[in-house]
Every structure is written in structure tokens, then in C-alpha cells.
Amino acid sequence: MMTQASLTIGEGVALISVERPEALNALNRDIVDQIDVLIDRVAEDESVRCLILHSDRNFAAGADIKAMASCDEEGAKAFCFSPTYNKLTRLSVPVIAAIEGYALGGGMELALTADIRIAGESAKMGFPEVTLGIFPGAGGTIRAPKLIGEALAKELIFTGDPIDADRALSIGLVNKVVDDDQVLETAMKMAKRIARRGPVAVRMAKDVINRGLLDNNVEKGTELEAEQWAKLFNTEDQKEGMKAFMEKRKPEFRNR
Numbered sequence: 001m002m003t004q005a006s007l008t009i010g011e012g013v014a015l016i017s018v019e020r021p022e023a024l025n026a027l028n029r030d031i032v033d034q035i036d037v038l039i040d041r042v043a044e045d046e047s048v049r050c051l052i053l054h055s056d057r058n059f060a061a062g063a064d065i066k067a068m069a070s071c072d073e074e075g076a077k078a079f080c081f082s083p084t085y086n087k088l089t090r091l092s093v094p095v096i097a098a099i100e101g102y103a104l105g106g107g108m109e110l111a112l113t114a115d116i117r118i119a120g121e122s123a124k125m126g127f128p129e130v131t132l133g134i135f136p137g138a139g140g141t142i143r144a145p146k147l148i149g150e151a152l153a154k155e156l157i158f159t160g161d162p163i164d165a166d167r168a169l170s171i172g173l174v175n176k177v178v179d180d181d182q183v184l185e186t187a188m189k190m191a192k193r194i195a196r197r198g199p200v201a202v203r204m205a206k207d208v209i210n211r212g213l214l215d216n217n218v219e220k221g222t223e224l225e226a227e228q229w230a231k232l233f234n235t236e237d238q239k240e241g242m243k244a245f246m247e248k249r250k251p252e253f254r255n256r
Contacts, residue, residue: 005034012049012195014042024061027106036084049195052187054098060107081138088113092203098187099123112143118187119165120180126162148172198237199255204228
């Protein structure tokens with residue numbers, strides 16, 4: 001199996017990239033399996049405070065159609081990327097998708113697993129699956145409506161039409177649009193800012209937000225929030241963070 005997904009880690013930030021330029025970084029079963037292994041490595045590395053998903057020039061121009069074309073139902077189930085994508089969403093650290101070029105189909109669904117999305121000004125995003133006689137099958141029909149609302153998600157999925165970065169920003173599909181050559185740099189700056197924050201607090205905040213989104217009961221959600229917030233006062237990071245504030249210096253968080 002040719003290695004086409006890579007992982008680098010430094011300064012508290014992990015970076016997963018796909019390197020398949022001849023296919024605009026389209027995803028296939030082997031690449032997703034490689035990403036799956038890299039996610040495990042990120043999860044096990046206590047130095048990682050934030051993960052960036054980024055591939056040069058094109059985020060991922062969908063899934064490999066040639067590999068899917070002859071699938072029957074069982075073959076399609078085996079090809080499905082959802083187990084790996086779900087593993088990404090379960091990561092305790094924040095995930096940023098840095099989107100250059102195309103993020104279509106399975107590539108857009110990969111971007112949807114992130115907590116934050118940053119796009120280049122010429123990026124193109126969407127779900128073209130219906131033009132192939134299928135629909136998004138790696139979380140697109142579930143995550144897109146939660147992010148941008150039912151009507152907009154249905155428009156993108158039913159038409160299969162791609163949208164540009166400005167439209168994506170206007171509907172909340174991405175957080176920020178920057179110059180094409182600034183996408184990774186912008187994501188890296190944000191990731192490093194996150195990495196300097198209290199890591200236990202950031203992880204717990206992500207968990208509380210995600211759990212709250214699963215249950216629309218605001219009272220239950222705020223009870224969970226208060227419970228988890230109070231637990232932070234048992235951590236060394238909370239003591240250090242507040243002490244540093246009072247001493248007018250930068251905190252030195254130790255992830256505990």
C-alpha cells in the first residue's frame with residue numbers, strides 16, 4: 001500500500017495531509033485507512049493540543065469514483081468512510097480543516113468532521129453525489145444540516161451544485177475566508193493560539209459543546225456545563241492560569 005497520508009507534529013499542533021496530486025487528492029479506501037491510523041497516533045500523543053487537516057492545492061476532490069463504480073451494496077458498505085470520520089469527530093482536541101481548492105463529496109464530508117473550517121478564496125465546496133446517482137454517505141446528510149440548517153443543506157445536497165468560498169462563509173459552512181496562499185498559515189496560527197490555552201479546559205469545552213448539541217434540552221445542557229466547569233477547579237492548569245493572570249504573566253499550562 002502506497003503511503004499517501006502523512007502526519008507531522010510540532011509545537012502542540014498535529015497536521016494530517018493527503019498527497020495524491022494526480023487525482024486532486026481524491027480519497028480512496030487505502031488513504032482513509034492510513035488516516036485512521038494517524039488519528040490513533042494523534043489521540044495517543046499527549047503533546048497534541050490541536051489537529052489541522054490540510055492538503056496542498058486541493059483539500060480532497062471527493063472519493064475515488066473508479067474504485068466505487070463497480071461496488072454492490074456490500075462493497076459500498078466496506079468502502080464507506082464513516083467509521084474513520086466518526087473517529088475524527090470523537091477526538092478530544094479541536095480540529096481545524098484548512099481548505100484549498102476542491103472540497104467535494106467525501107472531501108467536504110471530511111471537512112465537516114472539523115470543529116473549525118478555514119477556506120481559500122478560490123475554494124470550491126459541495127456535494128456532487130446526486131450527479132452520480134448516489135447521495136453523501138460519510139456524514140454529509142447528518143452533519144451539514146446541523147451546521148448550516150435543514151433548508152440550505154438540502155439545497156446543496158439535492159442540486160449537487162458546488163459553491164464558492166464567499167457563499168460558504170455567508171451560510172456558515174466555513175468560519176473564515178483568506179487568500180489562497182494563506183490558508184495553512186492562518187490555520188497554523190489559530191492552532192498554535194489554541195495550543196497555548198489551557199488544554200484540559202479546551203478539551204472539556206469541546207466535549208460539553210458536542211454533548212449539548214446532541215440534546216436540545218437547554219436546562220440539562222447548562223447543568224452538564226456547570227458540572228464540568230466546576231471540575232476544572234481540581235486541575236493544576238486552573239490554578240496556574242488564574243495565578244498567572246494575577247501575577248500578570250503568561251501561564252505555563254501542564255495539561256493536568
